[in-house]
Amino acid sequence: MQFQQLLYFVAVAETRHFTRAAERVHVSQPSLSQQIRALEQELGAELFSRARGNIALTDAGEALLPLARRILADTDTARQEVQELVQLRRGRVRLGATPSLCTGLLPDVLRAFHDLHPGIRLQIEESGSHDLVRELARGALDLALVVLPLPTPSPALTTVELLREDLVVVSSSAAPAPRRPVRIADLRDQPLVMFRHGYDLRELTVAACRAEGFEPSFTVEGGEMDAVLGFVRAGLGVAVVPAMVAARAGRDLRVTALARPGLRRTIALAHRSDVAPPRAARELQRLLLRTRPVPPDAS
Numbered sequence: 001m002q003f004q005q006l007l008y009f010v011a012v013a014e015t016r017h018f019t020r021a022a023e024r025v026h027v028s029q030p031s032l033s034q035q036i037r038a039l040e041q042e043l044g045a046e047l048f049s050r051a052r053g054n055i056a057l058t059d060a061g062e063a064l065l066p067l068a069r070r071i072l073a074d075t076d077t078a079r080q081e082v083q084e085l086v087q088l089r090r091g092r093v094r095l096g097a098t099p100s101l102c103t104g105l106l107p108d109v110l111r112a113f114h115d116l117h118p119g120i121r122l123q124i125e126e127s128g129s130h131d132l133v134r135e136l137a138r139g140a141l142d143l144a145l146v147v148l149p150l151p152t153p154s155p156a157l158t159t160v161e162l163l164r165e166d167l168v169v170v171s172s173s174a175a176p177a178p179r180r181p182v183r184i185a186d187l188r189d190q191p192l193v194m195f196r197h198g199y200d201l202r203e204l205t206v207a208a209c210r211a212e213g214f215e216p217s218f219t220v221e222g223g224e225m226d227a228v229l230g231f232v233r234a235g236l237g238v239a240v241v242p243a244m245v246a247a248r249a250g251r252d253l254r255v256t257a258l259a260r261p262g263l264r265r266t267i268a269l270a271h272r273s274d275v276a277p278p279r280a281a282r283e284l285q286r287l288l289l290r291t292r293p294v295p296p297d298a299s
Contacts, residue, residue, distance in 0.1 A: 003075060005039040006068040008032045009047060013065050016055045066138060073139025074275060081278045089119040091280045096125040096132040096144035098200055099225040101267065104244030105145070105163075109291060113284050120280045128198040133157065136272055142281035145288075147200040148266040159268040162288060167204070167263040168246050169256045170229070171238040178238070181259040188214045191237035193228050194221035200265070205240045208263055229253065 011021035012032070022029040040047050045060035057065065080091055097106055102124065110122060125135060129146040133154055136144050148159065169182045179186055187209060194216070195202040209216040219237040225245065232239050233252050240263065246255040269288055271277045277285065 001039065001042060002035075003072075005035050006071055008035050009039060009061075009064065010068050010072060012036060012048065012055065013057055013061065013068075018055065070139045077139065077142070077275065077278055080280075088117045088280055088283060091119070091278065092121040092123055093278070093281045093284050094123045094125065094140065094142045095281075095284065096127060096135055096141045096146075098128060098132070098145065098147060099126050100201060100242050100245050101145045102126050103225050104242055104248060105267075109288055112291065113287050116287075117280065117283065120283075129200050130198060133270070136270060139272070139275070142271065142277045143285060144270045146268055146270050148268045150270075156273055157270050158273045159270045160289065162267045162269050164264050164266050166243045167201075167240050167258060167265065168243050169238050169258060170232050170241055170246050170249060170253045171256065172233055172235045173252050173254045175235055175254075177254065178256050181257040181262075183259040184208050184263075185212045185214075187216060187238075187240075188212070190217075191219040192216050193223070193231045193237040193239045194218045195228055196222045196224070201240065201242070204263060204265060 007025055008021065008027070011024045012018060015021045015024065018033055018036075019029050022032040025032065036047065043060065043064070046058050047061035047064060049056045049058055095106075106124070113120070114122070125132065125141060125144075127135070129150060132141065132144040132146055133150055135141045137154065137156055145162065146159070148161070150157070150159070169178065169187075171178055178190070192205070194205070206216060220231045223231060225241070228239050228241070229245075229249055231237070240258075241249075242265065243255075246253070249255070269285060271281070271285070276282075
């Protein structure tokens with residue numbers, strides 16, 4: 001099995017077209033088809049069904065596709081690692097983070113990293129923890145900042161706790177001030193601006209409300225962090241957000257603490273256990289761990 005054969009196979013699987021796949025990988029269509037046939041002969045199974053010009057993956061092809069993508073990703077990582085050995089003057093780091101962390105934690109950390117290593121290109125994937133775990137597992141990310149506990153425990157990932165952060169309630173400064181501090185039960189009578197499905201903060205807030213015996217009422221739902229803060233500024237309701245985000249939100253938002261025991265979330269830095277992160281990613285990892293903005297609670 002050759003690297004080029006896997007590259008051609010993935011190209012056909014993603015385009016579902018031999019000619020377009022050949023154009024993508026810059027080879028002739030007959031050469032690509034020949035290599036696919038050689039791969040099928042070596043594996044002893046057809047990878048594509050070619051009925052009436054429609055290209056579809058067979059069961060064998062479906063089984064091979066995630067493995068081939070991971071091999072290609074790991075090969076690319078190895079190539080990047082060698083290139084980065086020249087005193088970290090060039091290379092890249094692929095970092096995943098939840099949207100709230102992109103707003104609250106990462107700007108200062110990435111600024112410090114860029115000052116130290118200006119030649120390193122930073123690629124940021126913004127998504128929920130569930131999606132980030134999947135991207136890590138398939139080799140599309142070097143590191144990810146995720147919320148613990150993971151939505152699906154994965155023995156293939158190594159996680160290191162980075163910080164524990166309080167959640168607070170934000171409301172429009174033009175609206176009547178809420179009770180201080182706000183109890184979760186007080187949210188029963190408050191219209192909430194709610195994040196989209198898949199947002200860790202949505203699941204955490206809804207679970208806390210249900211633990212108090214009620215279903216929260218949403219005036220607006222489905223937004224990302226910036227949109228949610230904008231809707232709160234407009235007076236459409238209140239939202240539960242991380243303290244670091246609230247600290248950057250501006251004077252037009254009122255920040256109110258939650259009554260004890262409140263709500264907290266645990267942020268961890270994750271990477272694949274079976275593959276060491278590239279050198280540049282390890283440098284960013286060290287910087288994140290060295291500059292933890294809030295030390296983990298020892299209790």
